[in-house]
Amino acid sequence: MSEYFGNIKTGAVTIATGMGITLKHFFNAIHRKGDAGLDDVDYFRQVDGLCTLQYPREVIPTPANARYRLYNKIEDCIGCGQCVRACPISCIEMETIKVAPDDLAVCGKTSDGQQKKFWVPVFDIDVAKCMTCGICTTVCPTECLYHTPVADFSEFDRSNMLYHFGNLTRLEAEAKRRKLAEIQAKALADKEKKAAEAKLEKKDGE
C-alpha cells in the first residue's frame, strides 16, 4: 500500500518538477540569444532564452575553413590534375591542353608566380555529387581549389549543379588544340627531319 501511495507521490513530484522546468523556459522566452559565432569571446555569456535564428535575416557566421561549395579559382589553376586523382568519388572532370611555347605569356602565371603550362578548357565540378570531404583541396598545389562557406545554393534543375570552371570556351579550346597539334606536328616533322638528316649525315659519314 505504501508503494502505491509512494508511486503517486513520486509521480506528482517529478511531474511538477518537469512542469517547473518547462514553465521556466516559457517565461525565459522574453530573452533571445544572440547570433554570436563560436569564435566570439562572449559566445557562452549570451543569455539563456530563445535560441532560434531567423535564417534569411540572421545567420550564425560560418567558420573560415567551413567546407561547403567547392570553388576553383581558375586563374590559379595549373592543370596538374591532382584533385581529379584524389577525389574519392571522381566528381571533378578535367581536361588540359599543353600551352604552346609562344602562348606561355598569354596563359600567364598563378598569383604566387608559378608559370602555368596547361590550358584548362574543361574543369567541371559536379557539386551534386560532391561530398565536401575536402581531400581535393588538400592536394591542390596552388590552393586554387577550395571550399567556400556558401552553403545555400539549391537548384530547380540538377544540370545547373554542374559547375564549369574552364578558362577557355569551346571554340578557343578547339583553336588551342589545333595550334598545339600543329606545333606538335611541326615538332614531330622537325624531329623526323632531324632524324632523317642525322641519318643522312650518318650515311654521308660512312
Added chain:
Amino acid sequence: MEEGKVISQSLQESAAAYSIIHEKFGSAISALDANETMPFFEVIDTSQWTEIALFMRDHPKLKFNYMACLTGVDYPAEEKLGIICNFESLALFNHKLAVKVKCARDGGSIPSVACVWHTANWHEREAYDMFGMLFTGHPELKRILCPDDWVGYPLRKDYKVQDQYHGIKVPY
C-alpha cells in the same frame, strides 16, 4: 613463431590459447600466424569448425565468449571464399584470436556457428549475401542487406552490377 624476437604480452597469451586448441584438434587446424596486428589460425578441416567453435567457447581456459566480428573474404586467386572470425574472451581472459575458414568459390559451404554465438547469425547472413558461400546449419540463411531478388554477390571481386532492378536503372 620466430625465436628470439620480442613479442608482446597479448600475442603470448594468444599463442597460449592457440596451443590449447591445437592440443585438442591437432592437424585440423593450421599453425598460428603470430603477427602483431591479428594473430590467427586457419581451420583446415572445415567440417570440424562447429566443434572447434564450441570448444573455444566452452573450454574453461579459453572461454571465447565474444565474437567480435565475422568477415567474409573473397580469394579469387585461390578460387576460394572465406570467413575470418575475431574472438576474444570478454571480461575473463586477455587472449584474442582470429580464425579463418575457407571454402570453395562455387557452391562452397562452411558449417554455421550461429548456434554457438548469436552474433554469427546475422554476420553469416551478411557474408552469404555479399559472397554467396553457404552456411550449413544456419537457422535462416537468406539475404539480409540486399533485396531477396538481387542478382549476384556484390563483394566478390568479379561482381558485375545488374542493369535493371524492378524497372529502375541501377548504374549511374
Added chain:
Amino acid sequence: MQELDTAGLGSVRVTRQSDTVVILEKDLATEQMVLAMGPQHPSTHGVLKLECLTDGEVITQAEPYLGYLHRCFEKCCENVDYPAVVPYTDRLDYLAGMNSEFAYAITVEKLLDIEIPRRVEFIRVIVAELNRIASHLVAIGTYGIDLGAFTPFLFCFRDREIILGLLEWASGARMLYNYIWVGGLAYDVPADFLKRVKEFVDYFRPKTVELCELLTKNEIFVKRTLGIGIMPADVAINYGWSGPMLRGSGVKWDLRRNDPYSIYPELDFKVPVPDGKDSVIGDCLSRHLVRAWEMDESLKIIEQCIDKMPSAEGFNSRSAIPKRIRPKAGEVYGRAENPRGELGFYIESDGKSTKPLRCKARSSCFVNLSAMKDLSMGQLIPDLVAIIGSIDIVLGEVDR
C-alpha cells in the same frame, strides 16, 4: 537462456528475470495480425522495417528487416585509397563521425605501425568525446520522442548544435568531418578552440542536470522503461553486444579501458554500469542511464585532455601522415569505442595497392540490433518502441 515459444500460448506478455522467462500476463489467443512497422515509421530511427506478428497489442514475434540503407560501404572502400575511406567511415555512423574516423585511423595506423604526435592524440580524444556527447544527446532526445516527450529532444538538439558548431570550427563540416586522418589530423584546432570547449563543458553540466530532471527522473518515463526489454549479461555477450548496451546489462566493458588505445590509459574516468538501484539491470532504463552517465564521463575526459594538452609550438598536425599509404601485406582488426559500442574495422592489405583489399566494418548497431527478435517477443507495441529506442540504432551503421 531459456527459449520461449509463444506461438501456442496466445497473447502472452513476458519479461526476463536473470535467466528465466517470466510470464507477466496471459490472455486468450485471438486472431494474429501482421503489422509491418517501417521502413517509414516515426520510431524506427530511420529505415528499419519490423514485421511484427501481433495479437492485440502484444507482439508474438518481430522480425527486423534491414538493408533499406545499404550503401555499399565495403565496395566503395575497395575502390578508393586508404585516406579516401575516411569520409565514407563518417557516413557509417553519421551521428558520431569523429569516433568512426578515429576507429578507422587507429586501425590503419596499427597496420602501418606508425607513431602519432601526442598533441594529435589529445585533439582526437577531445573531438571524439565531444562527438560522443553529441551522439548521446541525439540518442536521449529521440528516446524522449519515442516515449512521447518532445521538449527534451529539442533541448538536446539545442546543446548538440553547440557541439556541432565547435566541431565545424575545428574541422570545417558540421556532421561528416573528415578530420581525423590516418596518421594525423586535417588541421590543428583553432587558437581559441580549447578555451571555448572548456566553457562549453561548464555550460553543459547544468544542462545535463536539467535534462535528467525533465526526462530521466520523470515518473512516467521511468514507468515506461523500467523492467522493459531486459537482457541478461551472458546473453548480451553471446549476442556480441557492446557499448552502452552491454554496460546496461551490467558488464563493465569499455574498450577505452579494456583494450586501450590512444591516450585513454592516461585519463581518469569511470566506466558507468547500472547498480540495480534505480533500474533493473539490463533493461531500457539502464541503457538510457548509462548514456546519461557517459556524457558526464566524457565531459571529465575533455577537461583532463585540455589540462594535459601539449603546446601547439612547432606542431604540424599532418607531420606523421605518410606521403603514400601503402601498408605491408597483412590483416588487422582494429576497433574503438563508439557511442554505440565497438566499431571494428577488418582491413586486409596485399602490400602492393594503395587501396585496401578488403575493408569490413563491424558495426555495433548491426550486432546490437540482432537481438531485436529476442527482445521484442511478448512485448506490447509501445514497449517495442521503447526497446528500439533504447538500442539507439543508426541505420547507416546497421546497413553500411
Added chain:
Amino acid sequence: MGLLDAGITKHNMLVTSVDNVLNWARLSSLWPMGFGLACCAIEMMATNASNYDLERFGIFPRSSPRQSDLMIVAGTVTMKMAERVVRLYEQMPEPRYVLSMGSCSNCGGPYWEHGYHVLKGVDRIIPVDVYVPGCPPRPESLIGGLMKIQELIRMEQIGISRADALKKLAEKSVDPRIIIERERTVVGA
C-alpha cells in the same frame, strides 16, 4: 489540378487574385513528411529543432503521408527503399512537392560510382522540384531549398503546369542569395 485545367486558359483578375490567396495559403503551410533516410535526416531534424526552427515558416513535420504536402527525401535512397518511396509519394494528396536533400538523393552522391545498391538520384522514380546540394546540406541550405519551393508555389496558377510555373520563375529569376544579402545588410544597417 484536374477539371479546371482544361477550361481556364486566360487569367482574369479574379482568378489571379484568388490564385494568390490560395498559393499564399499553400506556401505558408507546407507540411513535410518526416521522412528521414540517412545522414541528411539528422540535419533535417536539426533544422526542425530549436536553433533553426522550421515552424517559423509554418513547416512542421507530419508522420503520415496523407497529411503532408511536401516530401523531403533526406538521404540515400537504395534500391530496396525505392519502391517504398514511390508508394509514399503516391499516398500524398495533390498538390505535392518533392525536395531532394543532399548529394545522395540528388544523384547518388558519394555512392554514385561504386554503390551498386544505391539509387542514383531520386528523380529516377519521382519528380523532384528542388535539389538541395550538400553532404549533408547545412540547415541553412535546407531552409533555402524550402524557400525555393515557396517561390515555385507562388508562381503556380490554376490551369498552368508546374513546368510552366518553373519557366515563369526562371523569367522572374530572383536569386535568393541576393535577397538574403540585401535583408542582411538592411538588418545590419
Added chain:
Amino acid sequence: MSTTALSQFSIPLLMGNSLNAWSDALAGFYLFGLPLGLVIIAAIPLVFIALYSLTYGVYGERKISAFMQDRLGPMEVGKWGILQTIADILKLLQKEDIVPASADKFLFVVGPGILFVGSFLAFAVLPFSPAFIGASLNVGLFFAIGIVAIEVVGILAAGWGSNNKWSLYGAVRSVAQIVSYEIPAAIALLCGAMMAGTLDMQKINILQSGSYGFAHFFLFHSPIAWLPFLIYFIASLAEVNRAPFDIPEAESELVAGYFTEYTGMKFAVIFLAEYGSMFMVSAIISIVFLGGWNSPLPNLGGVALNDWTNGPVWGALWIISKGFFFIFVQMWLRWTLPRLRVDQLMYLCWKVLTPFAFISFVLTAIWEVYRP
C-alpha cells in the same frame, strides 16, 4: 413574444442580471415565421469556438510549445505568424480529398462528422454568461457528460473505416480509453453536482456567486473538493486524448493514430473537433469547480470588485479566460510529459482515479450532510 423580438434583442444587454436573458430573447426571435433565433443560438458558440480554435487553439499551442522549447514558433506568416492557422485551414481546403480504395467509404466519410458533432454538441449546454446559454437544460451536466461519448463512435468509425492497421489500433485504444475515463470523470463531476444539488449548469454557476468571489467556488466549498477537481482534470485529459494520455494518436507508435488516412478537409475537421473538445472540458471544469462566469474577485469592503466585475459581458470573459487557462495547462502538460503506456493508462484509471473518485464522492456526501 415573437413580433417584438427585435426590440427585445437590445434589452438584455442592459438588463443583465435576468438569467438567460439573451438566449431567451434570441430563442423567441422569428423572422418570416422561421425560428432564426434558435439557429443563432446554436451558431454563436460554434462560431465563437471556431474562431477560438483558429486563432488561439492551434496558434497558441504552436507558440506556447515553441516558447517552452526555446524556439520562436510561427513567425513568417503574418506578423508573428498570426495568420498561420488561417493559412493551414485554407491549404487543407485545397488538398486532394483521398478516400483510400480499400476504406469503408461510408464510415470513413461519416467518422469525422460524428466526431465534430460529438464534441460541439456539448457547447449547447455551456453557460457562456449569466444571460446566455444555448439550451438551458435541467440535466445540462448530464447531457454534457453523455454527449462526449458520441465522440467514441466517430473515432471508431474513422479508425475502422480507414482500413489501416495503425488507425484501427488508434481507434480501439481511444475507445477503451474514453469509455474507461468516463467513469472517474463522471463521478468527479457528480461531486460537483452534489455540492450544487442540481444538474442545471446555469444553477451550478449561480450557486457559486457571492460577494466573496473565489471563496464561493466549489473548489473551496469543502476541504476535499480539490480531489474531484484534480480527478476530473486528469480524466478530461484522457477524454480529449491529450498528452500524457495521447496514446490513440501516439505519433511514435501509431504514426497518427485513428486519423492516419485522413487528408484535407476531413483532417481539418478532426483537428477542429479535437481543439473544440479541449475547450469543452476546460469550460466544464471551470463551471463546476471554478464558478464559471462568476468573477473570482472578492468585494473588499467599500471596493466592490466582485460587483463591478460581474455581469453578462464580464461573465463571458471570465468563463473564456478560465477555459483558456485550463487549455494552457493542457498544453503545458503535453509539452512536458512523456506518454503513458496502454496498460498504465488503464491502471491509472481503474486503480487510482476511480477509487479516489469514489472516496471523494463519499467524503463529499458526508460533508454535504454534516456540513458545520
